[in-house]
Amino acid sequence: MPVAGRALRNSPDDVVALTEQQVRDRLPKGEQLVISIGRDDLAGHDDDELTRLVESTDGGVIVVGVTYDRQNSVRVYDQSCPECGSSTATLLGPADQHVAPEFRSQANLYQCAECGTAWDA
Ligand SMILES: [Zn+2]
Numbered sequence: 001m002p003v004a005g006r007a008l009r010n011s012p013d014d015v016v017a018l019t020e021q022q023v024r025d026r027l028p029k030g031e032q033l034v035i036s037i038g039r040d041d042l043a044g045h046d047d048d049e050l051t052r053l054v055e056s057t058d059g060g061v062i063v064v065g066v067t068y069d070r071q072n073s074v075r076v077y078d079q080s081c082p083e084c085g086s087s088t089a090t091l092l093g094p095a096d097q098h099v100a101p102e103f104r105s106q107a108n109l110y111q112c113a114e115c116g117t118a119w120d121a
Pocket residue numbers: 081082083084085086112113114115116117
């Protein structure tokens with residue numbers, strides 16, 4: 001699900017890096033991927049739409065950001081997001097390394113469906 005993208009015309013690498021950061025900031029935290037695609041990256045790929053898009057930059061790159069859902073994610077409604085207070089969350093799985101080992105088996109990792117914040121509870 002692409003949600004943000006930029007086409008950069010003949011931009012130096014630092015502008016590309018900055019744009020990648022801007023796209024990253026606009027996406028929900030957590031499950032996101034931001035990539036830059038230039039002509040060299042398309043060698044061997046047969047995607048007319050993408051090729052046209054990249055060629056429109058005249059040797060530049062396009063920066064694309066996507067978010068994705070993990071398979072088998074479970075919606076839960078008994079959690080409250082610490083950032084935005086939303087009660088619609090996704091159960092991502094067991095608690096991660098932010099939880100002390102002795103409590104890890106009792107906690108789960110949740111992600112807010114509204115703002116993307118993840119937390120253990
Ligand atoms: Zn939230």
